[in-house]
Amino acid sequence: MKLIKDRAKARSYREFLYILPFLAIVALFAYYPLYGWFYAFFDYKPPFPLTWEKFVGLKWFQTMVSNKVRINQLLEVMRNTFAISGLSLAFSWFPMVFAVFLNEIKARTYKRFVQTVTTLPNFISWVLVYSIAFSVFSSTGAVNTVAMNLGLIQEPQIFLASPDHVWFKMWLWLTWKNAGWAAIMYIAAISGIDEEMITAAKIDGASRMKIIWHITLPSLLPTYFVIVMLNLANFLTNGMEQFYVFQNAFNKDYIQVLDLYVYNLAMGNGGYSLSVAVSMFKSIISVILLCVTNGVSKLVRGQGFI
Amino acid sequence: MELHISTEKPKTTKLKMKYGIGDRLISIVTYVVYALFSFVCIYPFYYIFINSISANDLSDKGKVLFWPLGIHFSNYANVLKIPDLFNALTVSVERTVIGTALTVLFAAFLGYMFTRESLWHRKFWYRFVIATMYFNAGIIPWYITMKNLGLTNNFWGYIWPVVIQPFYIVLCKTFVESTPKELQEAAEIDGAGTLKIFFRVILPIVKPILATIAIFAAVAQWNSFQDTLLLVTDNKLFTLQFVLYQYINQASSLKGLINNASGTVNIAASLAKAQTATSIRMTVTVLVVTPIILVYPIFQRFFVKGIMIGAVKG
Numbered sequence: 001m002k003l004i005k006d007r008a009k010a011r012s013y014r015e016f017l018y019i020l021p022f023l024a025i026v027a028l029f030a031y032y033p034l035y036g037w038f039y040a041f042f043d044y045k046p047p048f049p050l051t052w053e054k055f056v057g058l059k060w061f062q063t064m065v066s067n068k069v070r071i072n073q074l075l076e077v078m079r080n081t082f083a084i085s086g087l088s089l090a091f092s093w094f095p096m097v098f099a100v101f102l103n104e105i106k107a108r109t110y111k112r113f114v115q116t117v118t119t120l121p122n123f124i125s126w127v128l129v130y131s132i133a134f135s136v137f138s139s140t141g142a143v144n145t146v147a148m149n150l151g152l153i154q155e156p157q158i159f160l161a162s163p164d165h166v167w168f169k170m171w172l173w174l175t176w177k178n179a180g181w182a183a184i185m186y187i188a189a190i191s192g193i194d195e196e197m198i199t200a201a202k203i204d205g206a207s208r209m210k211i212i213w214h215i216t217l218p219s220l221l222p223t224y225f226v227i228v229m230l231n232l233a234n235f236l237t238n239g240m241e242q243f244y245v246f247q248n249a250f251n252k253d254y255i256q257v258l259d260l261y262v263y264n265l266a267m268g269n270g271g272y273s274l275s276v277a278v279s280m281f282k283s284i285i286s287v288i289l290l291c292v293t294n295g296v297s298k299l300v301r302g303q304g305f306i
Numbered sequence: 307m308e309l310h311i312s313t314e315k316p317k318t319t320k321l322k323m324k325y326g327i328g329d330r331l332i333s334i335v336t337y338v339v340y341a342l343f344s345f346v347c348i349y350p351f352y353y354i355f356i357n358s359i360s361a362n363d364l365s366d367k368g369k370v371l372f373w374p375l376g377i378h379f380s381n382y383a384n385v386l387k388i389p390d391l392f393n394a395l396t397v398s399v400e401r402t403v404i405g406t407a408l409t410v411l412f413a414a415f416l417g418y419m420f421t422r423e424s425l426w427h428r429k430f431w432y433r434f435v436i437a438t439m440y441f442n443a444g445i446i447p448w449y450i451t452m453k454n455l456g457l458t459n460n461f462w463g464y465i466w467p468v469v470i471q472p473f474y475i476v477l478c479k480t481f482v483e484s485t486p487k488e489l490q491e492a493a494e495i496d497g498a499g500t501l502k503i504f505f506r507v508i509l510p511i512v513k514p515i516l517a518t519i520a521i522f523a524a525v526a527q528w529n530s531f532q533d534t535l536l537l538v539t540d541n542k543l544f545t546l547q548f549v550l551y552q553y554i555n556q557a558s559s560l561k562g563l564i565n566n567a568s569g570t571v572n573i574a575a576s577l578a579k580a581q582t583a584t585s586i587r588m589t590v591t592v593l594v595v596t597p598i599i600l601v602y603p604i605f606q607r608f609f610v611k612g613i614m615i616g617a618v619k620g
Contacts, residue, residue, distance in 0.1 A: 008424065015500055016426035019419050022412060022470060023431060028455070029448075029467045030438035036447020098343075101336050110337075116603065117344045120351075123598050125529035127551045131591045132350045134554055135357070140368030140584070142353050176346065208329045240445075241532055245551060266446050279444035290440070 040277040060277035076253060077261045080167070084257055085235045087171040092231055095179050096224050099186030100216055104208060115187070118180025129177055130245040133160060160246070166254035170242065182227075189223050190216060226305055229293040236282050236289070258282050351595065358382075358588040366582040380579050381589040390541060391549055391590065398546040401464040402527040408469045409523040410516050416470070417478020418508045422500065432479075439472045449536050459540045464533055468526070474519045481515040482508060521601065528597060546594050553590050 040061070043054045065071050098118075105111045121129070136142050139156035147153045159169070193216065201211050240259040247255045256264065262282070266275035294304040357365040361376030369375065386392055419425055420432045443451075448467075449458075457463035489511070493503045534548040544552075 011500070012424050012426045015419065015422055015424060016431075018500065019416060019425070019431065022416055023434065025466065025470050026435050026438060029451070029470075030441075030443075033443035033447040033451040034441075036443055036450050039447065039450070102340065104332065104336055105340065110340075114340045114344050117348045120599070120602060121347055123525050123529075123602060124595060125531055125547050127531050127547045127554075128529075128591065128595055131550060131554050131587065131594075132354065135354050135584075135588060135591070136350050138368075138584075140366065142349075142368070142371055145368040145371060180347065207326055208332055244535075245531075263445060266449075272446050272450075276444065276446050279446065283441070283444065287441075 037276060037280050039273050040280050042273060044273045045271070056273075060274045061281070063274055064278060064281070073261075077256055077258055080254055081236055081238060081257045083167040084170055084238055085231075087167055088174065089228070089231050089235070091171065091175070092228055093224065094175065095182035096186050096217075096220055098179055099183040099190060100212055100220070102183065103187065103190050103216070104212075115180065115184075119184065120180075121177045122181035124177075126241040126245050129173060129242075133173065133246070161248050161250045163251050163254055166251045170246065170255065173246075174242065185223060186220055189220055193219050222301065225300065226297070229297050229305065233286070233290040233293045236286050351599070354588050354591050354595075358585065358592045362580060362582050362585040365588065366584045378579060381581070381585050382593070384579075384581060385586060385589045385593070390544065391546075393542060394544050394546045394549040395593070397461070397543060398528060401461070401530075401545065402524050405465050405468065405527040406520055406524040408465065409471060409474065410520050412469050413471060413474035413478050413519055414509060414512055414516055415504060416475045417512070418482050418504050419500075420475065420479050421482045435470070435475060436472045445536060452537055458537045459543060460537075461543060463537045464527070464530070464545075467533070468530075471523070474523070477515055477519060478512060481512050485511050524601070525598065546590075550590050550594050554587055 041055060041057060043056050043059070063070065064074055102111060102114060105114070124132075134141075137144070137159035139158070143159070144153070144156040148156065197215055198211055201215060206214070236258050238257045238259055240257075240263050243255050243257050243260040244263065247260065258278070259282075262275050262279045265278060266272055298304045353371070356372075356374040357370050358381055359377050359379060360370040360374045361378065362381070364370055364375050386395075416435065420428060420435075422428065425431070442448075452458055452463055452467070457466065489507050490503055493507050498506065529547060530545070531547040531551065534543070534545050538544065538548075
């Protein structure tokens, strides 16, 4: 009996040894960097190592709001973050509606084609999106050429190097890239709707709009609710890649979101420590948002999403 | 109502076709709107492609809109003559192949190991890995870590930080759990150890989900831009995405370089083939996007399946 027990134990440890190298990788690349948050409390200037003499306490958190310029900058960054995240949130129903009406198309080949084509942009990088934007919207690009040929405009319009409607444009690119992909989840949910319910409604003489309104949409609401909660939890996180590639001297005041600000601070005049302080401040609010939305989700659906 | 159905059977079969005017209108509007949306999604790709094979003086002036004019393929040969670009192509292919292979293998192995009841503190270690989905130290701490580990300006800096993806591990674990336990038990009775079971029994049955993961991982590796931006200053390690980004911003200085190198003597005759900022940009864009477009339709069914499994789990 003891022999069997020992054997089981030996195997238990041996299996742990097999996964140990992988756990080490996780520890090294996901947990170990967390110590870098200490830099927010020091006056860190690379390449000199960190020493206790450089300890500055909460100085950098105060610096964030120390003078008018910094405050204005932070307010501007928050305004951009809220505007862009707010737009995404306000239009978060779009992929759902996209899926619902796509489902109304009866020609299967056409439906397939639309789905394939609209999902494709999700798989290209932001650099490629930028390259496409540059090509299509440059002064000799397709949009300007066609508009001038049609006589809609006299002069080529400048789309990318301009401070106008930046938030809306960023939302458009995001939608162009993601809407088709985001719709897949709803399409899967629609295919799970009980056919009999729809047939019954048809027999009762319900029009298509009525079926959509009373059957399809209500059965998608739980999925949509999760998406909204995730959107809220990630409200401060826009990622930096999209805004990094699209940023230029003209749109800088409107495009700098929190994630990009953290990067620009570190690479520019702000220094590492201030950048880490800003990113820490963001992380703390994000964690609170995640807990709150998860709590709301538990209250409403009876289960969270973490 | 029920009586109505049972007495007039033919009518119920016809119901499908019987749409009111409102419903027909919806149909038409739906078709048109989706056609427009599809056009907006696909036309830019087509536009860039036809420009890359058109006469360069025409493409530079924006004359090429719907079909190629003065077709020639010399742009591709010329662009690949830029030494940095060819090198970047190699780096991108290498990181995609190596990164994908390791990510897939590790996801399969860990997914399987986390189903082993016998694993020491299995639940704790599983959570230890999965928890990393929900937090992120931020780019600067991450950069400093990478620097301390000697992974800046190092090819492996593209690989090691991303080889363990919790989400893929969840997918694999769910998949392994859905397969009959008897397979593993039978192998165990035959004297197979943990590792042997993985390679002989598990790996062959999880292949479908691994195909899905491989696509995701490969696309992520191919598209990755931020890691080059943060970690790499050595242009021998630049990826195609990074070089493309540079070219978009500096294509005008490059065109001189190429035109000098290819020794365009007869200017009048070669105007159509002399490189312009536009032609370089478009051609490189096509090069970067082509692998995605080639791989995409073949594997579309895989990722639809993948997202369904993920949705069931989440």
